[in-house]
Amino acid sequence: xxxxxxxxxxxxxxxxxxxxxxxxxxxxxxxxxxxxxxxxxxxxxxxxxxxxxxxxxxxxxxxxxxxxxxxxxxxxxxxxxxxxxxxxxxxxxxxxxxxxxxxxxxxxxxxxxxxxxxxxxxxxxxxxxxxxxxxxxxxxxxxxxxxxxxxxxxxxxxxxxxxxxxxxxxxxxxxxxxxxxxxxxxxxxxxxxxxxxxxxxxxxxxxxxxxxxxxxxxxxxxxxxxxxxxxxxxxxxxxxxxxxxxxxxxxxxxxxxxxxxxxxxxxxxxxxxxxxxxxxxxxxxxxxxxxxxxx
Amino acid sequence: xxxxxxxxxxxxxxxxxxxxxxxxxxxxxxxxxxxxxxxxxxxxxxxxxxxxxxxxxxxxxxxxxxxxxxxxxxxxxxxxxxxxxxxxxxxxxxxxxxxxxxxxxxxxxxxxxxxxxxxxxxxxxxxxxxxxxxxxxxxxxxxxxxxxxxxxxxxxxxxxxxxxxxxxxxxxxxxxxxxxxxxxxxxxxxxxxxxxxxxxxxxxxxxxxxxxxxxxxxxxxxxxxxxxxxxxxxxxxxxxxx
Numbered sequence: 001x002x003x004x005x006x007x008x009x010x011x012x013x014x015x016x017x018x019x020x021x022x023x024x025x026x027x028x029x030x031x032x033x034x035x036x037x038x039x040x041x042x043x044x045x046x047x048x049x050x051x052x053x054x055x056x057x058x059x060x061x062x063x064x065x066x067x068x069x070x071x072x073x074x075x076x077x078x079x080x081x082x083x084x085x086x087x088x089x090x091x092x093x094x095x096x097x098x099x100x101x102x103x104x105x106x107x108x109x110x111x112x113x114x115x116x117x118x119x120x121x122x123x124x125x126x127x128x129x130x131x132x133x134x135x136x137x138x139x140x141x142x143x144x145x146x147x148x149x150x151x152x153x154x155x156x157x158x159x160x161x162x163x164x165x166x167x168x169x170x171x172x173x174x175x176x177x178x179x180x181x182x183x184x185x186x187x188x189x190x191x192x193x194x195x196x197x198x199x200x201x202x203x204x205x206x207x208x209x210x211x212x213x214x215x216x217x218x219x220x221x222x223x224x225x226x227x228x229x230x231x232x233x234x235x236x237x238x239x240x241x242x243x244x245x246x247x248x249x250x251x252x253x254x255x256x257x258x259x260x261x262x263x264x265x266x267x268x269x270x271x272x273x274x275x276x277x278x279x280x281x282x283x284x285x286x287x288x289x290x291x292x293x294x295x
Numbered sequence: 296x297x298x299x300x301x302x303x304x305x306x307x308x309x310x311x312x313x314x315x316x317x318x319x320x321x322x323x324x325x326x327x328x329x330x331x332x333x334x335x336x337x338x339x340x341x342x343x344x345x346x347x348x349x350x351x352x353x354x355x356x357x358x359x360x361x362x363x364x365x366x367x368x369x370x371x372x373x374x375x376x377x378x379x380x381x382x383x384x385x386x387x388x389x390x391x392x393x394x395x396x397x398x399x400x401x402x403x404x405x406x407x408x409x410x411x412x413x414x415x416x417x418x419x420x421x422x423x424x425x426x427x428x429x430x431x432x433x434x435x436x437x438x439x440x441x442x443x444x445x446x447x448x449x450x451x452x453x454x455x456x457x458x459x460x461x462x463x464x465x466x467x468x469x470x471x472x473x474x475x476x477x478x479x480x481x482x483x484x485x486x487x488x489x490x491x492x493x494x495x496x497x498x499x500x501x502x503x504x505x506x507x508x509x510x511x512x513x514x515x516x517x518x519x520x521x522x523x524x525x526x527x528x529x530x531x532x533x534x535x536x537x
Contacts, residue, residue: 050365054533072369075368084362086360102301
């Protein structure tokens with residue numbers, strides 16, 4: 001099956017940070033959420049797909065095309081919102097969009113005008129006078145005004161009020177209904193992903209932790225709470241990111257079925273996982289590893 | 296010319312538009328101030344044109360828009376091409392403004408500055424273009440390699456060292472009597488050799504600038520420099536993380 005995005009062993013080395021051979025794929029017509037603690041490499045992945053930064057190694061294919069070799073073709077079919085919203089502050093909304101519009105053969109001015117109305121964007125106001133949320137709306141309107149088949153969004157919901165956030169998520173869900181548009185977005189607000197994402201990819205310290213469907217993750221991963229003696233037995237191998245308290249432990253498991261079989265009748269409680277729990281526990285696991293490495 | 300290069304060129308023109316009137320005004324004021332010495336007059340015009348052309352990358356740096364344009368449907372080569380095009384357009388506009396102001400000043404203040412008329416010639420235009428283009432062609436690779444402000448600092452530092460070296464070399468190329476400083480000159484020794492270099496450069500230009508072979512060699516030199524500067528800029532920008 002041809003994917004909207006196919007990333008193979010993608011590597012980027014910075015002084016002090018390395019994105020380590022990340023691989024994942026986003027099928028056509030799906031929404032993928034990119035999650036992970038701060039500094040995990042989410043923005044780097046999006047920048048690498050857009051060639052804003054240069055990869056050290058690996059391969060990025062978008063619509064089956066190489067993102068460097070077929071750069072112009074790939075980018076003309078891609079819409080994006082970056083973590084910063086870099087528009088010329090002294091231009092009016094319309095002017096700021098017009099300098100970008102010239103780059104797209106398929107720019108649809110009528111659609112941009114319609115989106116501005118829907119987003120309550122004042123077209124005659126200067127960009128400097130817009131709030132962060134309104135600038136984000138402008139970036140979204142630009143990203144959605146040229147019939148892109150792939151939308152890349154870096155923290156698009158930050159700075160948005162809850163009403164517009166929900167509207168945006170519904171809009172993203174609506175976009176993929178045609179079966180050809182795909183969305184990859186990074187976020188810290190994991191409740192957004194539970195609402196709309198079909199796939200979730202998690203990064204930590206530049207490494208891929210998992211990339212799977214949302215349902216697989218919510219079915220397989222769980223939180224386990226139990227007495228401390230359970231940690232010493234064979235069941236201990238099932239746990240990750242263990243935090244010990246005076247009366248027991250809390251941990252993460254990536255194999256809920258197996259944990260249920262092993263722990264039956266041993267006083268353990270297995271709870272359904274939410275995505276923000278997952279980010280929290282994986283972040284904690286990263287810190288534990290760092291501390292262990294230092295010792 | 297590719298569509299994205301033209302789009303970037305138009306973008307540069309659009310974002311600079313707001314500064315055209317103040318630039319044209321300050322251009323006139325500075326030229327008026329220095330009209331009594333045509334060498335300083337010429338250098339001021341070339342410097343102001345450089346500043347005007349550098350405004351677009353400066354604005355991009357101020358608003359952090361480089362990553363935005365790198366993510367649009369354009370290759371880095373297109374973006375470099377567009378910027379060179381914009382630079383050429385601003386230089387051409389600077390030349391037009393330079394000639395227009397020179398005509399005005401010559402008409403109004405010809406008695407105070409009789410040599411101003413000599414700039415209203417092919418030689419004058421060529422001298423202006425050589426200065427304005429040379430600075431731009433050296434600055435742009437620094438800009439694409441290091442970003443705007445770091446590029447400006449490196450360009451200034453490297454430009455200063457290269458100029459001093461070139462002027463000192465020029466002083467050795469001409470007869471000693473052609474670059475003698477006035478007896479009243481109280482310049483420190485390090486500056487005196489550079490000042491002699493400036494006089495030597497002026498002597499060389501006066502003596503050789505109108506020879507066809509020299510003009511052809513200078514034109515060829517500028518063409519080679521355009522090629523080299525553009526290739527370096529593309530190479531640097533392709534490798535740069537934004």
